[in-house]
Amino acid sequence: xxxxxxxxxxxxxxxxxxxxxxxxxxxxxxxxxxxxxxxxxxxxxxxxxxxxxxxxxxxxxxxxxxxxxxxxxxxxxxxxxxxxxxxxxxxxxxxxxxxxxxxxxxxxxxxxxxxxxxxxxxxxxxxxxxxxxxxxxxxxxxxxxxxxxxxxxxxxxx
Numbered sequence: 555x556x557x558x559x560x561x562x563x564x565x566x567x568x569x570x571x572x573x574x575x576x577x578x579x580x581x582x583x584x585x586x587x588x589x590x591x592x593x594x595x596x597x598x599x600x601x602x603x604x605x606x607x608x609x610x611x612x613x614x615x616x617x618x619x620x621x622x623x624x625x626x627x628x629x630x631x632x633x634x635x636x637x638x639x640x641x642x643x644x645x646x647x648x649x650x651x652x653x654x655x656x657x658x659x660x661x662x663x664x665x666x667x668x669x670x671x672x673x674x675x676x677x678x679x680x681x682x683x684x685x686x687x688x689x690x691x692x693x694x695x696x697x698x699x700x701x702x703x704x705x706x707x708x709x710x711x712x
Contacts, residue, residue, distance in 0.1 A: 574652070581645065615636075
C-alpha cells in the first residue's frame with residue numbers, strides 16, 4: 555500500500571477514486587512517564603516518552619486506515635493528513651485520513667536519443683530537471699523530456 559501526502563503518486567496513474575478512509579487512536583499519558591516528563595521539563599530537552607507515545611499513535615492510526623483502504627481494494631491512499639484533538643484531560647486523539655485510490659504504474663518514457671554527443675540536463679531526486687547546473691558549453695538548448703505540469707493530475711475530492 556502506497557501512502558502519499560500529495561494528490562497524486564509520482565510515476566503512477568490514478569484510475570479510480572474509491573472513498574475517504576481514516577484511522578484514529580485515543581491515547582492517554584502514563585502517570586509515571588508524565589511525572590518524569592514534568593521533571594525533564596525543568597531542565598529542558600526532548601521528552602522521549604512523549605515522542606515514543608506519539609510515534610506509536612501515528613503508526614497505529616495509519617495501520618487502521620490502511621486496513622480500511624485494503625478492504626476497499628485500494629492500491630494507495632493519497633492526500634494523507636494528520637489531525638490531533640484533546641478528548642479529555644490527559645487523553646488525545648490522533649486522526650489520519652486520506653483518499654483511497656486505485657493506481658497503475660505509468661509506462662516509462664523512452665529516453666530521447668540524439669546521438670552520442672547528446673547532453674541532458676541533470677535531474678534531481680524528484681525527477682525535475684535542474685537547469686541551474688546545466689553545462690552551457692553546448693550551443694543548442696535541449697528541452698526537458700516531461701515536466702511535472704505535463705503529468706496527469708487527480709483531484710481526490712471529485
